[in-house]
Amino acid sequence: MNTNYTSTRDNSVHLSAKQAIKKGFADDKGLFVYPELGQNQLNLNEILKLNYHDIAKTVLAKLLPDFSKEEIDESVEQAYRNSFDSDKITPVVDVDNFHVLELFHGPTSAFKDVGLQLLPQLMKHVLTDDNKVMILTATSGDTGKAALEGFKDLPNMGITVFYPDGGVSKIQKLQMTTTGGSNTRVAAIRGNFDDAQTNVKLIFNDQKLKDQLGDKVSLSSANSINIGRLIPQVVYYFDAYKQLVNNGAIKAGDKVNFTVPTGNFGDVLAGYYAKLLGLPVNKFVVASNENNVLANFFETGVYDRNRPFFQTVAPSMDIQISSNFERLLYYKSGEDTAYIKQLMDDLEDSGKYRVSKDVLKAIQKDFYCGYSTDDEIEAAIRDVYNQNGYLMDPHTAAGYKVMRDYQKLDDTPMILLSTASPYKFVKAVATAVLPEEADSDNVLQTMKDLSTKTKTAIPDNLAKVWELPVRHETVIDKSDMESYVKAQVEEVFYDKDQSSSH
Numbered sequence: 001m002n003t004n005y006t007s008t009r010d011n012s013v014h015l016s017a018k019q020a021i022k023k024g025f026a027d028d029k030g031l032f033v034y035p036e037l038g039q040n041q042l043n044l045n046e047i048l049k050l051n052y053h054d055i056a057k058t059v060l061a062k063l064l065p066d067f068s069k070e071e072i073d074e075s076v077e078q079a080y081r082n083s084f085d086s087d088k089i090t091p092v093v094d095v096d097n098f099h100v101l102e103l104f105h106g107p108t109s110a111f112k113d114v115g116l117q118l119l120p121q122l123m124k125h126v127l128t129d130d131n132k133v134m135i136l137t138a139t140s141g142d143t144g145k146a147a148l149e150g151f152k153d154l155p156n157m158g159i160t161v162f163y164p165d166g167g168v169s170k171i172q173k174l175q176m177t178t179t180g181g182s183n184t185r186v187a188a189i190r191g192n193f194d195d196a197q198t199n200v201k202l203i204f205n206d207q208k209l210k211d212q213l214g215d216k217v218s219l220s221s222a223n224s225i226n227i228g229r230l231i232p233q234v235v236y237y238f239d240a241y242k243q244l245v246n247n248g249a250i251k252a253g254d255k256v257n258f259t260v261p262t263g264n265f266g267d268v269l270a271g272y273y274a275k276l277l278g279l280p281v282n283k284f285v286v287a288s289n290e291n292n293v294l295a296n297f298f299e300t301g302v303y304d305r306n307r308p309f310f311q312t313v314a315p316s317m318d319i320q321i322s323s324n325f326e327r328l329l330y331y332k333s334g335e336d337t338a339y340i341k342q343l344m345d346d347l348e349d350s351g352k353y354r355v356s357k358d359v360l361k362a363i364q365k366d367f368y369c370g371y372s373t374d375d376e377i378e379a380a381i382r383d384v385y386n387q388n389g390y391l392m393d394p395h396t397a398a399g400y401k402v403m404r405d406y407q408k409l410d411d412t413p414m415i416l417l418s419t420a421s422p423y424k425f426v427k428a429v430a431t432a433v434l435p436e437e438a439d440s441d442n443v444l445q446t447m448k449d450l451s452t453k454t455k456t457a458i459p460d461n462l463a464k465v466w467e468l469p470v471r472h473e474t475v476i477d478k479s480d481m482e483s484y485v486k487a488q489v490e491e492v493f494y495d496k497d498q499s500s501s502h
């Protein structure tokens, strides 16, 4: 068996990709990583000849070596055959002197669909006949709905989503709470995203709960902490580069920059994996919102989450513990798992850690980081719409502002990742381009007016979500998440007669 994966916190761990996907999260609280990722690169010239599906198969074959060719082919085809409204899956659009990589053409209008249409298909090949898995997901708005949609009604799989009560947009909430399916569960928690993510991680490592669930039921994750969610995102970096080569914007081998708005650091880490696998990238420009822990880290080398938590107009990035940053530290420290364990223990004990000068320098070599305030996000949406007729969502707009700052230093061709449809964040977008309706409580009407004014189509799933009955109204304390999970495992796997209204 190929046991290519280890833990960021203990290099004596050896697991296959299938085992890592099934577990989602390491027993030592670390994340699964593929050591020496840069040692065996992909052939860029070959990749440039492929369509999206075939690039996906090539990347997966490299990073998930214990999946058979048939398993990978079937998973990719099932994931992407009919679910996206663009043949390109993730099309690149030219705007001004930069390119926008639109990642919101999937069934829930967010980039999370790219990973979460594929992860459930991979999971089918991971579970043996009598295995059952409950997928636990912490969301600040986008991952939740994409995970619910991906895992809905799949045999032997259940999906439980926790979101911060009052901490997501009205439409994000509606998307999640109207989800059908007999195996879907959604609970708002009294707390923020970091509380949800921290408690989900604690639940994964709760031995008493594992004993109660027994051998046949395991828990796993649909967040980017799971390599099966993260690796599919590597694909669109290669595909975007190919699109630029094909439309003559760059020549094969030229370097590009990517700007990535991010909270949990998964999306931009997937880009770094693409670079390690041979994609010619000069810089990754990382954009946060006012929860600017990462931006401060890039200046000081100190990751310090002891600060107020802000609810911003870009709620999916309202995150102060960027889980995947741990994976970057692993690679940038020379895969020093003892060092990573020490840093993460410091974070747990005191809410902060300081990296060495060498590690900070190594990170700054590939990454630049900045942040955007709510006012800057609003101005960016307005300016780009007025000047270029292109409508951005608030997260993409946060990226735009930081990208413009960085472009003063470097004129390498730039690709800005657009992470979600503007129609998921109608209030913030209307404030920028439809100010007369910004205060309206009628979000559906504002959505329609936004579409009329900007001559852009409302994605089907977001237009129809208003007609669906609300099925999930549970609100719980964060301290009750574990008992909630236990009860949902019982219902989903052992009591098929239960009403699916939760």
Ligand SMILES: N[C@@H](CCOP(=O)(O)O)C(=O)O
Pocket (backbone or CB within 6 Å): 138, 139, 140, 141, 142, 143, 144, 222, 223, 224, 225, 263, 264, 266, 267, 316, 317
């Ligand atoms: N931004 C996310 C938060 C979780 O991030 P993930 O990429 O690790 O799933 C969200 O919208 O839920």
